[in-house]
Amino acid sequence: xxxxxxxxxxxxxxxxxxxxxxxxxxxxxxxxxxxxxxxxxxxxxxxxxxxxxxxxxxxxxxxxxxxxxxxxxxxxxxxxxxxxxxxxxxxxxxxxxxxxxxxxxxxxxxxxxxxxxxxxxxxxxxxxxxxxxxxxxxxxxxxxxxxxxxxxxxxxxxxxxxxxxxxxxxxxxxxxxxxxxxxxxxxxxxxxxxxxxxxxxxxxxxxxxxxxxxxxxxxxxxxxxxxx
Amino acid sequence: xxxxxxxxxxxxxxxxxxxxxxxxxxxxxxxxxxxxxxxxxxxxxxxxxxxxxxxxxxxxxxxxxxxxxxxxxxxxxxxxxxxxxxxxxxxxxxxxxxxxxxxxxxxxxxxxxxxxxxxxxxxxxxxxxxxxxxxxxxxxxxxxxxxxxxxxxxxxxxxxxxxxxxxxxxxxxxxxxxxxxxxxxxxxxxxxxxxxxxxxxxxxxxxxxxxxxxxxxxxxxxxxxxxx
DNA sequence: GGTATCGATGAAGGTCTCGTCAAGAAGCCG
DNA sequence: CGGCTTCTTGACGAGACCTTCATCGATACC
Numbered sequence: 001x002x003x004x005x006x007x008x009x010x011x012x013x014x015x016x017x018x019x020x021x022x023x024x025x026x027x028x029x030x031x032x033x034x035x036x037x038x039x040x041x042x043x044x045x046x047x048x049x050x051x052x053x054x055x056x057x058x059x060x061x062x063x064x065x066x067x068x069x070x071x072x073x074x075x076x077x078x079x080x081x082x083x084x085x086x087x088x089x090x091x092x093x094x095x096x097x098x099x100x101x102x103x104x105x106x107x108x109x110x111x112x113x114x115x116x117x118x119x120x121x122x123x124x125x126x127x128x129x130x131x132x133x134x135x136x137x138x139x140x141x142x143x144x145x146x147x148x149x150x151x152x153x154x155x156x157x158x159x160x161x162x163x164x165x166x167x168x169x170x171x172x173x174x175x176x177x178x179x180x181x182x183x184x185x186x187x188x189x190x191x192x193x194x195x196x197x198x199x200x201x202x203x204x205x206x207x208x209x210x211x212x213x214x215x216x217x218x219x220x221x222x223x224x225x226x227x228x
Numbered sequence: 229x230x231x232x233x234x235x236x237x238x239x240x241x242x243x244x245x246x247x248x249x250x251x252x253x254x255x256x257x258x259x260x261x262x263x264x265x266x267x268x269x270x271x272x273x274x275x276x277x278x279x280x281x282x283x284x285x286x287x288x289x290x291x292x293x294x295x296x297x298x299x300x301x302x303x304x305x306x307x308x309x310x311x312x313x314x315x316x317x318x319x320x321x322x323x324x325x326x327x328x329x330x331x332x333x334x335x336x337x338x339x340x341x342x343x344x345x346x347x348x349x350x351x352x353x354x355x356x357x358x359x360x361x362x363x364x365x366x367x368x369x370x371x372x373x374x375x376x377x378x379x380x381x382x383x384x385x386x387x388x389x390x391x392x393x394x395x396x397x398x399x400x401x402x403x404x405x406x407x408x409x410x411x412x413x414x415x416x417x418x419x420x421x422x423x424x425x426x427x428x429x430x431x432x433x434x435x436x437x438x439x440x441x442x443x444x445x446x447x448x449x450x451x452x453x454x455x456x
Numbered sequence: 457g458g459t460a461t462c463g464a465t466g467a468a469g470g471t472c473t474c475g476t477c478a479a480g481a482a483g484c485c486g
Numbered sequence: 487c488g489g490c491t492t493c494t495t496g497a498c499g500a501g502a503c504c505t506t507c508a509t510c511g512a513t514a515c516c
Contacts, residue, residue: 417493
């Protein structure tokens with residue numbers, strides 16, 4: 001599924017638990033310990049979903065929720081220690097999409113995250129129409145790529161990279177950007193890794209990998225997908 | 229979807245919350261504060277769905293449910309503060325279509341409303357003609373699957389998975405999506421459970437389970453039903 | 457032209473995913 | 487209740503895939 005989830009939780013023990021269970025579900029998880037950083041990261045990294053602890057020192061989860069809701073549509077899941085009706089009403093009024101009371105089962109957390117992502121339309125393969133660039137056709141829903149109508153089988157990462165570049169044909173993406181878009185923002189891999197995948201990708205979709213028609217190298221910058 | 233929903237709830241705070249979330253889903257909402265008015269409005273305005281609080285002064289939700297059920301097919305969702313099984317049985321006995329206990333999450337409310345509307349809109353559980361993929365025939369209405377015309381007996385989950393994949397042959401579904409589509413939105417099971425069912429399913433419908441013709445694995449993404 | 461940086465390539469090792477099996481839990485029916 | 491089916495989960499191994507490393511060639515800049 002590979003969604004990018006930002007978790008704001010001040011108790012490191014809890015935070016690690018949450019990270020563990022979300023990662024086991026295949027999500028990329030970034031953990032911050034306070035509300036200020038939650039705001040900062042959600043603005044700069046643009047995660048697909050936020051998990052906010054209500055009780056945090058300084059800027060708490062409710063504050064973050066209220067502030068972010070005014071500027072973004074990102075799905076928000078609130079964690080609350082108490083289970084009083086008032087708390088729930090308050091949190092939901094502030095624009096949270098769902099809440100879960102501690103202690104919660106890992107499965108429940110995972111299921112609620114899944115449900116929110118699905119509702120937001122980020123819960124897996126995209127549903128939109130295939131992207132067409134010249135003789136290259138990228139169908140995210142079917143996880144299928146065709147060159148001149150001939151289907152080509154790609155691996156998950158290869159497909160992810162192609163998808164990332166196809167988001168804006170012609171635009172140059174740095175390796176760091178590609179890693180973030182295609183792999184998830186908490187993946188700490190060497191930038192060279194992208195090169196390896198690009199090479200494999202070219203072998204599959206380019207007629208002449210030495211003179212690539214689709215995935216082009218921009219020296220010193222990164223890669224781009226040729227415009228049609 | 230954009231349905232017209234009548235909400236009967238005597239607590240204004242709760243009522244506003246429900247209104248908020250149903251409107252966010254794109255429905256138009258009319259709120260009344262007691263059972264008498266719920267009856268009146270549902271007769272005159274003919275809403276597409278009713279959300280009734282069980283506990284209301286005067287004519288309560290159960291009364292409204294019983295009375296309306298005698299004169300209309302409108303889908304009814306009951307809200308109750310307690311979660312005893314007795315209440316549930318009582319409510320459903322009286323003709324309610326679904327039941328949700330407070331406090332509930334907006335996502336759950338939205339999901340149940342969606343489900344009820346879908347059921348009502350498509351005029352029954354079974355929809356349309358059987359799906360045919362190659363020599364595979366899936367008849368949702370009859371809960372029946374045939375391979376080469378020969379009927380095969382599947383379990384509920386196996387059938388559910390096959391049905392979910394058949395919704396869009398060729399499209400890749402993640403395990404999370406399959407769980408939601410086939411098992412229900414509030415099932416907290418491990419994703420690997422899907423694998424087990426898929427294996428059993430393949431044993432029944434594939435001639436060579438090692439080289440599946442129908443239910444195909446897409447490494448790193450999920451499963452798909454082959455296109456015919 | 458010389459040098460430093462960058463990218464392409466192939467191979468090796470490690471990691472992850474999936475299929476398979478089996479045991480226990482849960483549900484169903486008489 | 488007892489027996490049966492079905493569902494869920496854990497473990498394990500094979501294979502696919504990912505990442506890294508080392509090397510060579512290409513490119514930019516002086």
